[in-house]
Amino acid sequence: MSKPTTDAPADPSAGAASFPQRWRAFRAGIAHRPTLNFGYRIAVGVVGGLVLLVGIITIPYPGPGWALVFAGFGILATEFVWAHHTLTWVRGKYRTVMDWYIARGWPLRIFGAVATFALVLATLWLLGTFSLMAGWIGVDWPWLRSPLMS
Structure with a gap:
């Protein structure tokens, strides 16, 4: 007897890892090397801190001030638990203030x-x-x- 065939084409992405899976694997490889891990965390801290600083400076001006603040905390939150907690707190306060501001008319x-x-x-x-x-x-x-x- 012959093997039954299906009319559905094979999924070309079957078996391919998604970007988040590849990123986790990459990050796990770095985490196994203490010196490389330390350097990576410093780089994330510097980049996230600079983005955060530029965001704080530009908050009062038209443009992406708050977006940069959230982006800076987001970058930092990938490596630092305190940044994740701060990001969650700042988002909540921002929403509260903006709701109050909009409600004033x-x-x-x-x-x-x-x-x-x-x-x-x-x-x-x-x-x-x-x-x-x-x-x-x-x-x-x-x-x-x-x-x-x-």
Whole structure:
């Protein structure tokens, strides 16, 4: 008797490990070497710390401030339990604050937008951006000069 055949094509990915499985295997290989493991944890700490620091600095400005904070904690949480706990806590607090902020209605949202705009303008002035751009077009107004960049 002949062997029965099926009409379904063979799954080409059958037997292939998924990315998370390959990553766990890679990480387990590093974990078995103490020196390499220590270096890997330092690298994760440095990269995660830098992303977190940039995120904290950019929170008040339009852009990816909070996303970078969460990304930094996410990177750190891959290796450090304290970062995982902190990430969970920060996410909860962020959601609580944003729910409160949205529940206050349009007056507070408008105030928040105006305050953010004022903070960005003040930062640009302090960094000397306005006097730099004014110099490009030949304007020399004293009030455009930054007290920090004189």
